[in-house]
Amino acid sequence: MxxxxxxxxxxxxxxxxxxxxxxxxxxxxxxxxxxxxxxxxxxxxxxxxxxxxxxxxxxxxxxxxxxxxxxxxxxxxxxxxxxxxxxxxxxxxxxxxxxxxxxxxxxxxxxxxxxxxYRPVRPVMACCDAGCAHAGLLVGPGTAWAEVREAMRDFDIPGLARGTGEALAEMTGGARVRMVDPLIGHEDGYPLLELTPSHRGLQVEGYRPEGPGDFLQQGWAMLRRRFREGPHERLGLYDRLVIENCAGEPLELLLDGEPARLGSKAEFSVEECPVDLLATAHGF
Missing domain, CATH: 3.40.50.10330 (Probable inorganic polyphosphate/atp-NAD kinase; domain 1)
Structure with missing residues (x-):
């Protein structure tokens, strides 16, 4: 064509x-x-x-x-x-x-x-009631760093300073999230869970910084959208899972970098992309 x-x-x-x-x-x-x-x-x-x-x-x-x-x-x-x-x-x-x-x-x-x-492909997406993500889906109070990234992009210095303090506060003191079906990972949860779609299912990573240095390292990784440069652990590959907020508060999300919100417990699954995408990489 x-x-x-x-x-x-x-x-x-x-x-x-x-x-x-x-x-x-x-x-x-x-x-x-x-x-x-x-x-x-x-x-x-x-x-x-x-x-x-x-x-x-x-x-x-x-x-x-x-x-x-x-x-x-x-x-x-x-x-x-x-x-x-x-x-x-x-x-x-x-x-x-x-x-x-x-x-x-x-x-x-x-x-x-x-x-x-090239070849047309329909790769799987990470999906929930708030929408679908083709590159990655983030869940938890750590998503507050998205506003800091927007301030950086707009050269908004006051917003950057204010947002950084708020994001650190959310990541250190916000209600954590955890996997409950299957029951995997730390019972007291994580500031951030990352769901990455692949042909093998949803790869789930838990980000659990402990000390001030870890939180700053994770925040810097979040700003550059290089999440895995921060302290994290791999929680497995799944076609379906359920995540809940440990305090019963709404779940804060980022769908391919765009903010969204769900109730305190939500199901996540894989679905096929609804249109043909052209792929040139050997992985497809």
């Missing part, structure tokens, strides 16, 4: 969406014979839907955003019979790494697409 009719979705707030980066991407798309017919500036413009793509005869949607906007784009086109090409347009690009390899830039990805060296 090298000459398939395509639309492009971008987001100026995403980590790699500078004007220069956008210009370079457009040149690369043209060089590979993949020039999109239309560019959608999300969130200023609405995301395309399965119906709008079918009506316009679009066969491929190219998404150059961060993981949060990408999550929203996939949800918007659920049930569409076309194909979605993920390009690394954000800060961490976790789903792009899953599909194409952690160190793969868009030039190499586009070269593979141009040569036909």
């Amino acid at each position: 090298g000459t398939a009719k395509a639309w492009l979705v971008v987001n100026a707030r995403s980590g790699s969406n500078s004007a220069a980066a956008r210009d370079a991407l457009e040149r690369s798309l043209a060089a590979h014979g993949l020039t999109p017919e239309r560019t959608i500036e999300f969130p200023d413009e609405d995301l395309p839907t399965a119906a709008s793509l079918r009506e316009a005869g679009v066969a491929r949607l190219i998404v150059f955003t961060g993981d949060g906007s990408l999550n929203a784009a996939i949800k918007a086109v659920a049930g569409w019979d076309g194909e979605l090409l993920v390009l690394p347009g954000g800060t961490m690009n976790l789903l792009s790494a899953r599909l194409h390899g952690a160190e793969t830039g868009y030039e190499e990805i586009l070269d593979c697409i141009h040569r036909g060296a």
